[in-house]
Amino acid sequence: MLTKKQKFNIARMKHLADQIKTLKQKGYGVVLVVSGAVAVGSNYIDLSHSQRQKRQAAAGLGQIHLMTILTSIFNKRELQLAQVLVTKKLLEMYQDNLKELLKYYITSGIIPIINENDVLDLNSFGGNDILAGEIAKLLNTQEVVILSTMKGSVHGVGGGATKQQVKKMLAEKNILTKIANGKEKNILLNI
Numbered sequence: 001m002l003t004k005k006q007k008f009n010i011a012r013m014k015h016l017a018d019q020i021k022t023l024k025q026k027g028y029g030v031v032l033v034v035s036g037a038v039a040v041g042s043n044y045i046d047l048s049h050s051q052r053q054k055r056q057a058a059a060g061l062g063q064i065h066l067m068t069i070l071t072s073i074f075n076k077r078e079l080q081l082a083q084v085l086v087t088k089k090l091l092e093m094y095q096d097n098l099k100e101l102l103k104y105y106i107t108s109g110i111i112p113i114i115n116e117n118d119v120l121d122l123n124s125f126g127g128n129d130i131l132a133g134e135i136a137k138l139l140n141t142q143e144v145v146i147l148s149t150m151k152g153s154v155h156g157v158g159g160g161a162t163k164q165q166v167k168k169m170l171a172e173k174n175i176l177t178k179i180a181n182g183k184e185k186n187i188l189l190n191i
Contacts, residue, residue, distance in 0.1 A: 008040060008069050012182065016147075019188040020111070021077045029106040031139070033114045033132040034070070037062035052122055059118035070113060080110045085117035088124040091134060099138050126162070133166040136175050144170060145191055147182030 020030050038047075041058030067083055074081050082105050084098070091098060105112045116124060116131055125131040129146060136144045146163055167177040180187050 008036065008066065010069065010073070013070065013073055015185070016182070016188065017073050017077050017079065019186060021079055022189060024079070024109070024111075031102060031106065031112050031114065031135060031141075033128050033135060034066065035115065035128040037066055037115060038118060040065050056119050056122050059122070063115065063119070066115075067113070074111065082110050082112050084112050084114045085119075086114065086131070087117045087121040089121065090117070091138075095138065102135070102139060129162045129166045133169050133177075136170055136177075137173055140173070141175055143176045143178065145188065146177065146179045147187065148179060 020032075024030060037059045038055055039062065041060065041062030044061050045054050045058045047054055047058060063085070067081075071081055084102070086098070102112055114131065114135060116128060125134065132144060132146065135141075144166075146166070148163065163179050167179065170177045178191055180191060184190070
């Protein structure tokens with residue numbers, strides 16, 4: 001969802017929010033795993049030397065900006081968001097609690113926005129693709145859609161190999177995974 005200048009692509013997110021509203025109206029439960037906090041935060045902290053602490057600080061700054069933008073976009077469509085930040089260790093420790101919380105949000109019509117808590121534990125999952133896979137397994141979802149152009153970010157991890165790894169991991173749990181270009185018009189509705 002980022003442009004080359006590390007700014008959030010608002011137009012694309014509005015289009016996705018419109019599609020999510022349609023899906024919810026059709027009875028689908030939606031959980032979003034988002035990325036970009038470190039990249040957005042890099043507008044405020046120089047990450048040219050790639051120091052871990054600076055990347056964690058950038059995540060804290062970027063997360064605020066991401067959620068402010070997302071809240072504005074989704075509120076205009078009468079969609080309520082809830083933020084959930086997790087680390088791999090916390091997911092393991094509080095798996096049952098998180099599962100019940102996410103189910104509550106979904107049945108209440110609230111859209112959980114999940115991200116790695118990179119402020120505390122940078123890239124603990126090895127990227128949000130893996131985090132999305134873990135959340136899908138936790139909730140035993142029917143389908144996962146990874147929107148991407150298959151390129152990894154210079155500010156994080158991921159890429160085509162990670163996405164294929166997640167697809168294979170979820171296939172073992174009979175969860176369908178689709179990897180699609182997030183730039184395509186009505187991509188969620190077409191899937």
